[in-house]
Amino acid sequence: MDFDFALVVSSLPLLLEGAFVTIQITAISVSLGICIGLFAGIARISHFWALRALAAVYVDFIRGTPLLVQIFLMYFALPVITGLRIDPFVAAITACSVNSGAYVAEIFRAGIQSIDEGQMEAGRSLGMSWSQTMRYVIVPQAFKRVIPPLGNEFIALLKDSSLVSVIGFEELTRRGQLIIARTYGSLEIWFSVAVLYLIMTLTISRFVAYLERRYKTDDRH
Amino acid sequence: MIDIKNLYKAFGEIKVLKGIDVSIAEKEVVVIIGPSGSGKSTLLRCINYLEEPTAGEIVVDKIPLNNESNINKVREEVGMVFQRFNLFPHMTVLENILLAPMKVRKLSKDAARADALALLEKVGLSDKAQAYPAQLSGGQQQRVAIARALAMKPKIMLFDEPTSALDPEMVNEVLEVMKKLAKEGMTMVVVTHEMGFAREVGDRVLFVDDGKIVEQAAPAVIFEHPHEERTKLFLSKVL
Numbered sequence: 001m002d003f004d005f006a007l008v009v010s011s012l013p014l015l016l017e018g019a020f021v022t023i024q025i026t027a028i029s030v031s032l033g034i035c036i037g038l039f040a041g042i043a044r045i046s047h048f049w050a051l052r053a054l055a056a057v058y059v060d061f062i063r064g065t066p067l068l069v070q071i072f073l074m075y076f077a078l079p080v081i082t083g084l085r086i087d088p089f090v091a092a093i094t095a096c097s098v099n100s101g102a103y104v105a106e107i108f109r110a111g112i113q114s115i116d117e118g119q120m121e122a123g124r125s126l127g128m129s130w131s132q133t134m135r136y137v138i139v140p141q142a143f144k145r146v147i148p149p150l151g152n153e154f155i156a157l158l159k160d161s162s163l164v165s166v167i168g169f170e171e172l173t174r175r176g177q178l179i180i181a182r183t184y185g186s187l188e189i190w191f192s193v194a195v196l197y198l199i200m201t202l203t204i205s206r207f208v209a210y211l212e213r214r215y216k217t218d219d220r221h
Numbered sequence: 222m223i224d225i226k227n228l229y230k231a232f233g234e235i236k237v238l239k240g241i242d243v244s245i246a247e248k249e250v251v252v253i254i255g256p257s258g259s260g261k262s263t264l265l266r267c268i269n270y271l272e273e274p275t276a277g278e279i280v281v282d283k284i285p286l287n288n289e290s291n292i293n294k295v296r297e298e299v300g301m302v303f304q305r306f307n308l309f310p311h312m313t314v315l316e317n318i319l320l321a322p323m324k325v326r327k328l329s330k331d332a333a334r335a336d337a338l339a340l341l342e343k344v345g346l347s348d349k350a351q352a353y354p355a356q357l358s359g360g361q362q363q364r365v366a367i368a369r370a371l372a373m374k375p376k377i378m379l380f381d382e383p384t385s386a387l388d389p390e391m392v393n394e395v396l397e398v399m400k401k402l403a404k405e406g407m408t409m410v411v412v413t414h415e416m417g418f419a420r421e422v423g424d425r426v427l428f429v430d431d432g433k434i435v436e437q438a439a440p441a442v443i444f445e446h447p448h449e450e451r452t453k454l455f456l457s458k459v460l
Contacts, residue, residue, distance in 0.1 A: 116307070118303060118305055118307035119307060119309065121271050121301075121303070121307060122301075122303065122307035122308075122309070122366075123321075124271065124296060125269055125271060125296060125299070125300070125301035125303075125370075126296070126300075126320070126321035126325065126369070126370070126373055127293060127296040127297035127321055127325040127373060128320075128321055128324055128325055129293065132324050132325075136320060136324065137309050137320075140311050141309075141310065141311050144311070
């Protein structure tokens with residue numbers, strides 16, 4: 001077995017570009033996913049049944065279907081309905097954020113429900129509305145508790161973003177495929193791609209561990 | 222100040238309040254006593270609608286509790302102190318007190334801060350403004366909770382077993398603050414097991430058992446000459 005280090009070195013710039021794109025999709029999708037997830041998570045426990053039902057349908061649909069199929073729906077099926085071609089970047093970001101939002105919604109819902117009921121009662125008894133109490137009292141506390149599961153979601157999404165390679169979007173995995181098509185260096189390239197993913201996920205998990213330590217202030221009563 | 226008529230509350234099948242009628246006057250200090258599970262906390266929590274009555278009528282400061290906007294109005298006028306303090310753990314003591322006056326009363330930060338510092342002095346915790354709740358003892362936390370409720374300048378204060386979660390040596394510091402409030406003429410409704418407090422500070426004592434007011438009278442009467450057998454039995458156990 002020959003491992004061609006020269007091939008790894010020569011492919012590295014292209015792979016790094018791909019990795020950068022992977023980071024971009026992940027970062028944008030996670031940010032959008034957190035926004036979507038925060039609203040959907042709160043909607044899941046709202047007292048308006050219509051909101052609750054809508055959020056439940058969204059979460060069930062996304063969690064009950066593969067991301068790959070969601071990407072196909074976004075890229076191939078949606079244009080059939082709208083008649084507009086969709087840019088692979090937009091399709092990739094949209095599919096990933098909408099997907100992530102559903103998982104984040106469940107994370108936030110659990111985080112919010114883990115906060116002692118007395119906090120909401122204290123807020124309400126002071127004359128604050130439900131949404132004011134959510135905003136100033138409950139969500140800031142829930143945020144700290146959801147840092148670890150959000151970190152996991154971040155890592156999962158980074159890896160899952162490799163799926164957008166199927167619509168020809170040139171992130172890390174797609175770059176790897178393209179280089180292999182030219183050089184036949186399956187071993188070297190897939191190995192390099194794996195190492196690059198590993199570096200990114202390890203960096204994120206370290207960062208999350210740091211955040212967790214930093215925000216680990218006392219919230220005992 | 223508070224008028225409650227024919228109040229019923231059930232949690233599913235379990236009937237907790239079975240027809241409560243009571244009126245509380247301005248500046249009156251009413252102490253509610255009774256065995257655990259008798260419904261006394263539920264009664265208190267109905268007054269600011271933390272519990273939704275199954276039936277009955279509650280009017281607080283001439284505002285009937287019958288729609289969302291009235292409920293919020295009443296909550297602005299009625300302060301509540303909980304057994305487990307329920308301070309906001311992610312905020313400093315000062316921020317805990319400032320939050321509602323700024324968000325609900327729309328006070329400027331400076332105005333709210335001046336009030337808050339005066340209240341902290343009143344409860345004897347001026348030096349703890351920048352501390353977080355977790356850094357305080359139970360008694361100190363409960364005094365902050367009282368200051369936080371007072372910051373909304375309520376006309377009525379509700380106390381739900383405010384000393385039950387405290388170590389014995391901290392009970393007095395909280396009771397002292399409550400006595401001070403009573404002397405200043407605050408209308409107060411207090412659910413408590415502190416019979417000494419009831420006797421000393423209460424204008425009227427309600428004995429609640431099995432979802433009903435069994436007996437009510439001035440503390441001297443209820444503690445010295447209770448009429449009802451159930452009251453006698455209860456008092457013989459706690460006094």
